[in-house]
Amino acid sequence: MGGGRRENQVDQRFDQGTPEWTGEKEKEDCEAGGELLASYGPYGLWRKEEGIELRKDGEIIGAYSKVVVLDDNRALLKLDKGMLLEVEPEGLRELLTKEKSILVGLVESDGSLTRDLEGKHYYVRFGSESDELLDLFRDCMVDTYGLTPGKYQSRRRKHFFEMIKGSKEAVEDIMEYANKHGSGYWEVPAKYMDKEAARAYLKAFMGGDGSVAYYPGRGGLKVRFFSKNREGLEGIQDLLEEHFDIASKMYPRDRQKSLESGKNELRVCREENMIRYITEVGSFKKSHQDAIERFNKDREERFGDRE
Amino acid sequence: MITYDVWQEDRTIDEAPKIAARKARELWGRDVSKGFVFVSGFNTDEIYGYALYASCDKPKDIGKTVEFLVAKAPIPIKEIKLLLYSAKEESPLESMKATSSLARLKSDLDSLDKKVRGLVLERLDPPFRDKVSAGKRLDVEYDVGLRFLIARHDGSRVLLDITAAFIQGMEDRTITLAKEIGEVRGYEISTVEDIEIDDQEETHDAISVFAVIIPSNQS
Numbered sequence: 001m002g003g004g005r006r007e008n009q010v011d012q013r014f015d016q017g018t019p020e021w022t023g024e025k026e027k028e029d030c031e032a033g034g035e036l037l038a039s040y041g042p043y044g045l046w047r048k049e050e051g052i053e054l055r056k057d058g059e060i061i062g063a064y065s066k067v068v069v070l071d072d073n074r075a076l077l078k079l080d081k082g083m084l085l086e087v088e089p090e091g092l093r094e095l096l097t098k099e100k101s102i103l104v105g106l107v108e109s110d111g112s113l114t115r116d117l118e119g120k121h122y123y124v125r126f127g128s129e130s131d132e133l134l135d136l137f138r139d140c141m142v143d144t145y146g147l148t149p150g151k152y153q154s155r156r157r158k159h160f161f162e163m164i165k166g167s168k169e170a171v172e173d174i175m176e177y178a179n180k181h182g183s184g185y186w187e188v189p190a191k192y193m194d195k196e197a198a199r200a201y202l203k204a205f206m207g208g209d210g211s212v213a214y215y216p217g218r219g220g221l222k223v224r225f226f227s228k229n230r231e232g233l234e235g236i237q238d239l240l241e242e243h244f245d246i247a248s249k250m251y252p253r254d255r256q257k258s259l260e261s262g263k264n265e266l267r268v269c270r271e272e273n274m275i276r277y278i279t280e281v282g283s284f285k286k287s288h289q290d291a292i293e294r295f296n297k298d299r300e301e302r303f304g305d306r307e
Numbered sequence: 308m309i310t311y312d313v314w315q316e317d318r319t320i321d322e323a324p325k326i327a328a329r330k331a332r333e334l335w336g337r338d339v340s341k342g343f344v345f346v347s348g349f350n351t352d353e354i355y356g357y358a359l360y361a362s363c364d365k366p367k368d369i370g371k372t373v374e375f376l377v378a379k380a381p382i383p384i385k386e387i388k389l390l391l392y393s394a395k396e397e398s399p400l401e402s403m404k405a406t407s408s409l410a411r412l413k414s415d416l417d418s419l420d421k422k423v424r425g426l427v428l429e430r431l432d433p434p435f436r437d438k439v440s441a442g443k444r445l446d447v448e449y450d451v452g453l454r455f456l457i458a459r460h461d462g463s464r465v466l467l468d469i470t471a472a473f474i475q476g477m478e479d480r481t482i483t484l485a486k487e488i489g490e491v492r493g494y495e496i497s498t499v500e501d502i503e504i505d506d507q508e509e510t511h512d513a514i515s516v517f518a519v520i521i522p523s524n525q526s
Contacts, residue, residue, distance in 0.1 A: 110383050112316040125319070129382050155321050160382055162319060184315065209383070211351040220446065220515070222472065226349050226356070228385065249506065251519075263349065263356050263385075269517070271510045287352050302511065 038070055041089030045075055052077060054087065081173050082144035086194065096177065096192045099143040101200040102284070104178050106137050108186040108232065109208025113171045113178070122171040124149070127162040132286050133207050137163050145170045184228055188235030190242075198243040202281050205236065212278065212288035214295040221295050223268035223277050233266040244280050246273045308396055309334055313344075313373070314387040320377055323387050328370030330389055335366040338393045343400070344372045345388040350381040353480060355471035357381060359488070360390075360400055362464045372463070379488050400466045403456055407493055413478045415496055416451070420473060423449055426502045427518050435507055435514045446513040449473055449520055452497040455485040465489060498523035 034046040034053065045067065046053040054062040054077065062077075068084060069076040077085040082100030086093050096104065107113060110133075111126035126137040126149075134151065141147050141163075149165035180186040193201060206212065210225045225248075227233050233250060240246040251265040268274050278292045311330050314323040331342055342363040349356040359380055361372050373387060392398055407415070427447050428436060439445045455467040467485050471477055485491045499520050506517040 110316070112318070114318055125316075127316075127320070127383070152319075157320075157378060157382065164319070209349075209351060211354050213352065213354055220510070220513075222354065222448075224351075224354065226351065251505070263347075267517070269506050270508050271515070 037067065038075060040074065040087050043087050043089070043092075045070075045077075045087065054085075081169075082140075083192075094192055095194055096189065096197045096201075097144070098196055098200040099140040100177075101193065101197040102136060102204040103140040103144055104174060104189060105201040105204025106133065106140070106208055107174055108178050108180055108188075109205045109210075109227075111137075111208070113175050113180050115171055115175070121166065122168040123164055123166050124170050124174060125162055125164045127154075127160060128208070129157075129159045129161070130207070130285055130287075133284060134161055134163055136204070136207075136284055141165060141170070145173075186229060186232050188232060188239055190235060190239055193239070193243075195243045198239050199281055202236065202239060203284050206281070206283040206288065207285035210283065210288075212283050212285075212291050214291040214298075216294070216298055221271070221274045221278070221291075223274045225266040226263060227266075228263050230264045233264050237266055240268070240277070240281075244276060246276050246281075248273070308393075309339065309389075309391040311389040311391070312386070313389050314384075316385065320384065320387075323377060324370040324373040327373045327387065327389050328366070331363075331366040331369035331391070334389075334391055339391040340394040341392050341398070342366065342369055343390040343392070343398060344369060344376055345390050346373075346376045346380050346384055346386070348380060348383050348385040351383075353471070355469050355477075355481075357470075357484075358466075358468040360398075360466040360468065361459075362398075362400055364463070368463070375459075376465075381484065399468075400456075400464055403454060403466060403495065407495075409482060409491055409494065412482065412494060412496070416473075416478055419451065419496060419499060420447075422499050423447060423473075423502055423518060423520065426499070427504065427516050430502065430504050431514070431516065432507060435509065438509065439514050443509075444513040446510075446515045447473075447518055448516065449502070449518040451477075451520065452522075453481055454495045455481070456492045456494065457485055457489040458492050459489040464492075 034048040037045040037047050042057045044055045046055060052064045052067055053060055054064065064077040066078040067075055068078050073088065075087045077087065079085055082097045084095045084097055086095050106126050107124065110128055114121065114123040128134050138149055141149050145167065147165050147167055147170060149163040152162045152164060154160040177189040177192060178186050205225065209227055211222065213222045225233055225236055237248050240248055246268060247270065248266050248268045251267055268277050282292065283289060313327045314320060327344065344361045344363065345358065347358040359376050361376055363369050363372050424445065424447050428439065428445065450470050451473045453469045457465040457467060459465060465488050467488060469481055497520050500523040501521040502518045503521065504516055505519050508515050
């Protein structure tokens, strides 16, 4: 992320005690009490003893426990259940945290949300053979909901594990953003994503239902996403384009007249886009990271040879 | 044909055999005389989608067949279905005419690749074709369909249908996968009537093309 944004910037500012004051702001400080941290158009962020106050045109419109990001263009305030409130001169909007974006990406690829008709059982699940993805799912569940999922080994697949947590709150909350039904339908919660959230989501979905592969000498680098859900993949396509200027193309696999038809493949096309993908986005899956490393090593050697 | 969705990532996969067995008992009857368990998914590391299609003559075998396929199918499995047919309906397994010996698979794939590359060269934009003629490598990416007819130890049959990116060594990997399921009795691969060039570009060391196969039997 560019633009001088940094984590814990607020704490540093408090230590330094150096917000950029104008005479008018100092006057407001005296009148309202507290310390003006920053202003964005009609919005002002005030540090109070009990937390952070958000005011619009001087009127208090909310109180928050923490400022997560504070820069010249915007601030991010911490909400509960893995959400942030973005404050910009143009307005306010809710955003997913990086951890919640990962959670949604993992659930939409290799996970599920179970809600039975009687409303008695609610489960969030994620299944994988990759330890790093299972650990990531657990960490993001803890970060977002304070819930630790259990890890269960499949009776029939020795290397396959499922992380499962029974929680009505978590299921309903993820459902609100993912709109996931079985494996057949889900949505990319793009309107709740900034670039950082989009990157986290793509890396997670790629880990579950994507492929970064490198075949030196034949085919080279390949970056693809798979799903039955064409609309979902179109959402990923838009995300790649909007935040990373990465072009991709939809490829329906049923053109092969295969029994496994009905699946779609989103291919990142052209080498420049694939390189941009592995440089700016990547994957949480170890085998994908290994492929990227092999590609980069070969590429360095190639350019080294040229020089 | 009756189709029943047994499992779709919406519950733990270990429950799938029980669900399938219960539904098979319920639906098997006058108009249903043969059943198939359908499992599909894709292997994202080696870039192939697959469908496994296993026959069951009796409803009591359905649960064990689901268990078997769940144990053998590549991860991630995306769906499990029960397909029930009447006696007069022909299933994809019955319509398959795979008789070739596995020893010929590599040469069949090489022939297919040669044909695809020839068609790509014909349809390539002239500036790219000139560069290939001048010695630049032609790098063609396309997906190929393979079907393996497999016999299990109990005499039941399984059809393994794979759509894979054509990459070196793919015949070995797919044969290994098929042999894990049972004894391979034969195979079919994509037939090529023509190709469509979906994308073409010049990279540092090759003319890189993504092509789509148009099968011979496609109207």
